[in-house]
Amino acid sequence: MRAGGQPGTVRLAELYAPVAEHLEHSRRLLADELICDQTLISDLYHHVGQFHGKLLRPALLLLSAQAAGGVRPEHHTLAAVVELVHIATLVHDDVLDEADIRRRAATVNRLWGNGQAVLTGDLLYSHAFHLCSSLDSQFAARLVGQTAITVCEGEMMQVANRGNFELTEAEYLDIISRKTAALVETCCHLGARYAGADEATVRRLRAFGHALGLAFQIADDLLDLIGDEAEVGKSLGRDVLERELTLPLIHYLRVGSAGERERLLALLRSSEPPRGRQIAALIRDSESIAYAKAVAHEYSASARAALSELPPSPARDSLGTMAEFVVTRRL
Amino acid sequence: MRAGGQPGTVRLAELYAPVAEHLEHSRRLLADELICDQTLISDLYHHVGQFHGKLLRPALLLLSAQAAGGVRPEHHTLAAVVELVHIATLVHDDVLDEADIRRRAATVNRLWGNGQAVLTGDLLYSHAFHLCSSLDSQFAARLVGQTAITVCEGEMMQVANRGNFELTEAEYLDIISRKTAALVETCCHLGARYAGADEATVRRLRAFGHALGLAFQIADDLLDLIGDEAEVGKSLGRDVLERELTLPLIHYLRVGSAGERERLLALLRSSEPPRGRQIAALIRDSESIAYAKAVAHEYSASARAALSELPPSPARDSLGTMAEFVVTRRL
Numbered sequence: 001m002r003a004g005g006q007p008g009t010v011r012l013a014e015l016y017a018p019v020a021e022h023l024e025h026s027r028r029l030l031a032d033e034l035i036c037d038q039t040l041i042s043d044l045y046h047h048v049g050q051f052h053g054k055l056l057r058p059a060l061l062l063l064s065a066q067a068a069g070g071v072r073p074e075h076h077t078l079a080a081v082v083e084l085v086h087i088a089t090l091v092h093d094d095v096l097d098e099a100d101i102r103r104r105a106a107t108v109n110r111l112w113g114n115g116q117a118v119l120t121g122d123l124l125y126s127h128a129f130h131l132c133s134s135l136d137s138q139f140a141a142r143l144v145g146q147t148a149i150t151v152c153e154g155e156m157m158q159v160a161n162r163g164n165f166e167l168t169e170a171e172y173l174d175i176i177s178r179k180t181a182a183l184v185e186t187c188c189h190l191g192a193r194y195a196g197a198d199e200a201t202v203r204r205l206r207a208f209g210h211a212l213g214l215a216f217q218i219a220d221d222l223l224d225l226i227g228d229e230a231e232v233g234k235s236l237g238r239d240v241l242e243r244e245l246t247l248p249l250i251h252y253l254r255v256g257s258a259g260e261r262e263r264l265l266a267l268l269r270s271s272e273p274p275r276g277r278q279i280a281a282l283i284r285d286s287e288s289i290a291y292a293k294a295v296a297h298e299y300s301a302s303a304r305a306a307l308s309e310l311p312p313s314p315a316r317d318s319l320g321t322m323a324e325f326v327v328t329r330r331l
Numbered sequence: 332m333r334a335g336g337q338p339g340t341v342r343l344a345e346l347y348a349p350v351a352e353h354l355e356h357s358r359r360l361l362a363d364e365l366i367c368d369q370t371l372i373s374d375l376y377h378h379v380g381q382f383h384g385k386l387l388r389p390a391l392l393l394l395s396a397q398a399a400g401g402v403r404p405e406h407h408t409l410a411a412v413v414e415l416v417h418i419a420t421l422v423h424d425d426v427l428d429e430a431d432i433r434r435r436a437a438t439v440n441r442l443w444g445n446g447q448a449v450l451t452g453d454l455l456y457s458h459a460f461h462l463c464s465s466l467d468s469q470f471a472a473r474l475v476g477q478t479a480i481t482v483c484e485g486e487m488m489q490v491a492n493r494g495n496f497e498l499t500e501a502e503y504l505d506i507i508s509r510k511t512a513a514l515v516e517t518c519c520h521l522g523a524r525y526a527g528a529d530e531a532t533v534r535r536l537r538a539f540g541h542a543l544g545l546a547f548q549i550a551d552d553l554l555d556l557i558g559d560e561a562e563v564g565k566s567l568g569r570d571v572l573e574r575e576l577t578l579p580l581i582h583y584l585r586v587g588s589a590g591e592r593e594r595l596l597a598l599l600r601s602s603e604p605p606r607g608r609q610i611a612a613l614i615r616d617s618e619s620i621a622y623a624k625a626v627a628h629e630y631s632a633s634a635r636a637a638l639s640e641l642p643p644s645p646a647r648d649s650l651g652t653m654a655e656f657v658v659t660r661r662l
Contacts, residue, residue, distance in 0.1 A: 040491045041484060092453060096446040115427040115490045118449055122423060123483040125453065129460040130476030133469045141472055145461025152454040153372060159446045160371045 012054060015321055018314040019062035022071045026058050026079035033080065033131050044112065044120050050105045051090055057082045057187045060212075060322070064191025064205045066315035067307075074135055074194045081132045081140070082187050085148060088124035089155075091117055096159065097238045140190055147186040154178025163243040165265060169250050173214065176221075181213030188212075201310065208306040208319065215299035216326040221246035222292055226280050237276030243268060247295060249279075252288040296327045343385060346652055349645040350393035353402045357389050357410035364411065364462050375443065375451050381436045382421055388413045388518045391543075391653065395522025395536045397646035398638075405466055405525045412463045412471070413518050416479060419455035420486075420514075422448055427490065428569045471521055478517040485509025494574040496596060500581050504545065507552075512544030519543075532641065539637040539650065546630035547657040552577035553623055557611050568607030574599060578626060580610075583619040627658045 034045040058079035065071045094107040095117045109117035132141045188209030192202040267275045303323040365376040389410035396402045425438040426448045440448035463472045519540030523533040598606045634654040
């Protein structure tokens with residue numbers, strides 16, 4: 001979605017058209033998994049339902065399946081599973097970041113407190129694994145379990161590096177590979193594998209997912225730094241507040257003059273609330289924003305290149321367009 | 332373990348003797364599952380290793396297996412899985428309760444902060460499901476997933492009832508059935524099922540586990556109210572601090588005179604720190620302590636009764652003794 005366009009729903013509906021019915025099927029499976037007769041828990045499920053948003057991960061899984069041979073019944077279940085894992089991580093992320101807004105709605109921690117938010121995330125993880133183990137084969141459960149481990153490790157490394165202003169670009173990429181790209185790769189992997197694709201196709205779709213995940217996260221971090229809160233619909237400036245370096249800042253500290261470095265470091269170390277805006281102002285027109293955008297675009301191009309050997313299909317076209325979309329939305 | 336006896340290790344070693352080698356095997360599987368080359372995460376694993384303590388759940392699973400036909404290789408994996416789920420809940424409980432001490436060691440939230448504690452719990456859950464899905468059949472993964480859902484629901488109901496001083500005994504029992512008894516029942520269920528036991532044996536061991544879980548939790552809540560912190564090795568008085576009613580208080584509010592009720596309610600509503608001690612003093616010699624002990628003993632007796640139809644074996648004897656142990660330790 002380029003700047004100036006309408007926010008994504010109409011365009012996404014077009015992108016998702018090759019798997020629209022399957023996506024609807026997955027959404028119903030997800031809703032069925034979360035039926036509960038306890039009012040409190042039912043209310044919480046209803047509330048986190050608002051966080052689904054773009055359904056990027058289920059759509060990627062289903063489009064990968066379609067592009068790799070065709071959607072089968074297992075894919076409906078798996079698409080619901082990856083969304084449950086994703087939403088569980090969002091709910092816990094909001095606890096970690098003490099965030100108040102998520103997709104234009106109040107966060108669970110804001111409304112129900114940290115305790116219920118921790119438990120809601122646990123409940124969603126448990127539902128993911130419960131639903132996943134309804135399949136005949138263990139392959140998906142094992143892969144989703146491993147992916148959840150990798151995502152947690154990435155997030156722990158990120159938290160551990162709060163306040164580490166010497167974080168390198170390689171370390172940053174390692175962290176986002178784990179915390180974001182791993183799950184996106186797994187979506188594409190599950191789509192291809194359960195479609196009965198050959199190993200080469202599975203490998204290509206995994207490579208697509210991994211590169212797409214990296215492009216997405218770099219673009220998301222850019223939005224957090226210089227995006228518009230009302231437009232994006234969630235609390236922004238969290239990375240700076242938590243003293244987590246992202247790509248433009250890492251680049252700025254690497255290539256800036258001694259004076260520029262000192263000015264940015266002073267702002268990063270300061271505890272004054274408006275430093276997010278000051279940092280954005282400092283860096284907005286620097287080459288560091290352009291650099292981070294270029295790296296995101298490179299991963300996006302690499303994702304699209306991985307699709308080139310797949311047979312042409314509307315699903316493959318949608319995947320290619322999604323790889324463009326993640327780096328052009330609202331930037 | 333009666334007051335005045337040595338804390339449990341020697342006695343537990345005797346109880347666990349019928350499955351000692353199997354327990355050791357499970358412990359190694361658990362350690363292997365948690366190998367990680369990231370220092371931070373490795374340190375966290377090492378730290379939570381101290382929380383294993385009594386290994387009650389793995390031991391129950393293995394003893395149930397032994398009593399129901401014999402331990403098989405799947406049981407080693409499953410015993411590690413239930414311990415991982417248990418430790419994940421402990422780490423998150425300490426976040427919910429803002430607790431500082433767990434098994435004479437500092438809690439994860441105390442040492443690394445709430446963020447890392449939330450993620451450590453998530454990581455341990457993920458390892459549980461990852462390890463569980465290494466088995467050939469999906470039965471265990473599905474049951475463990477459902478059990479984790481039930482445990483979370485119980486904990487959420489408990490948190491939602493903080494400050495509800497009209498909680499009934501039936502509601503309290505429903506909460507502890509979910510948050511504690513469900514996992515203990517699942518341990519015995521998995522032990523029996525993977526030993527190839529007939530349905531009647533599975534049913535009896537499930538009933539044993541459920542009753543044992545209830546007895547254990549009622550006794551644990553009694554310890555929290557009137558136990559000795561140095562002896563128990565964790566922060567006590569948390570229930571009162573969180574305004575969570577447990578059985579003796581529910582009974583006291585039900586049978587006490589109007590004056591006694593008012594005095595207890597005033598203490599429960601007060602925000603003065605020492606009210607835990609005052610409540611303990613108020614209730615220590617009342618019939619409400621005796622009542623809660625009697626209910627715990629009834630569940631313990633019911634657990635032992637469920638074992639009576641099983642063929643005699645050292646494993647069955649150990650299970651019976653464990654049902655006694657949980658209501659007599661340090662009370």
